[in-house]
Amino acid sequence: xxxxxxxxxxxxxxxxxxxxxxxxxMKGHSHVYWxxxxxxxxxxxxxxxxxxxxxxxxxxxxxxFSAEFPKEGPSILRIQQVVRGDSAAYFCASSxxxxxxxxxxxxxxxxxxxxx
Amino acid sequence: TQLLEQSPQFLSIQEGENxxxxxxxxxxxxxxxxxxxxxxxxxxxxVTVVTGGEVKKLKRLTFQxxxxxxxxxxxxxxxxxxxxxxxxxxxxxxxxxxxxxxxGTLLTVNP
Numbered sequence: 326x327x328x329x330x331x332x333x334x335x336x337x338x339x340x341x342x343x344x345x346x347x348x349x350x351m352k353g354h355s356h357v358y359w360x361x362x363x364x365x366x367x368x369x370x371x372x373x374x375x376x377x378x379x380x381x382x383x384x385x386x387x388x389x390f391s392a393e394f395p396k397e398g399p400s401i402l403r404i405q406q407v408v409r410g411d412s413a414a415y416f417c418a419s420s421x422x423x424x425x426x427x428x429x430x431x432x433x434x435x436x437x438x439x440x441x
Numbered sequence: 442t443q444l445l446e447q448s449p450q451f452l453s454i455q456e457g458e459n460x461x462x463x464x465x466x467x468x469x470x471x472x473x474x475x476x477x478x479x480x481x482x483x484x485x486x487x488v489t490v491v492t493g494g495e496v497k498k499l500k501r502l503t504f505q506x507x508x509x510x511x512x513x514x515x516x517x518x519x520x521x522x523x524x525x526x527x528x529x530x531x532x533x534x535x536x537x538x539x540x541x542x543x544x545g546t547l548l549t550v551n552p
Contacts, residue, residue, distance in 0.1 A: 329483075331483075356538075358538050360540075365544070367542035368484070368531075381539070384539070423537050423538050432484050432485070432486075434482050434483045435483050437481075
């Protein structure tokens with residue numbers, strides 16, 4: 326896990342507020358992936374980004390969720406108008422290349438979002 | 442939709458015992474990964490298996506990929522308290538990065 330930094334580790338939001346989750350990939354990694362782990366569920370793919378590009382957002386809810394990976398700075402997963410069902414652990418992973426993701430993907434420690 | 446079923450869901454054993462956990466699917470995967478996740482942490486990759494019938498060993502852990510690439514098992518010999526954690530399997534289909542995860546086996550090894 327060393328190197329993929331996520332912050333904050335814990336985030337509490339009231340219903341209707343916005344949540345911003347940050348992910349800094351490992352040095353040298355330009356591919357970022359977000360996964361969500363709901364209580365009692367397995368991790369589920371949300372979105373895959375490269376610098377300034379969303380490559381695959383097929384796992385992301387169509388409304389209220391957005392992701393970006395700017396040229397400078399961390400990747401951001403934004404959830405607008407949060408609802409209780411958004412409470413989950415959100416994990417970011419990074420790799421140098423998708424072809425080696427299955428052998429060299431590194432996950433961060435996650436952000437645990439609680440909506441009250 | 443590809444699904445991975447892991448069993449057992451919970452396993453509590455004494456230090457020194459052996460154990461096997463399973464990961465099963467009706468779908469074929471191009472590769473399968475095993476992760477261990479500790480409370481409050483992210484998943485840590487243990488191994489990737491690619492070839493049907495493949496067996497990989499990592500110290501006291503033995504991983505096997507089924508011949509048909511639909512299932513896998515993880516065997517731990519002489520379990521230690523440090524092995525405690527949530528063991529996740531994850532399958533890769535056509536896309537390397539879009540993994541299908543099982544819900545995991547929560548292993549507790551008591552001293």
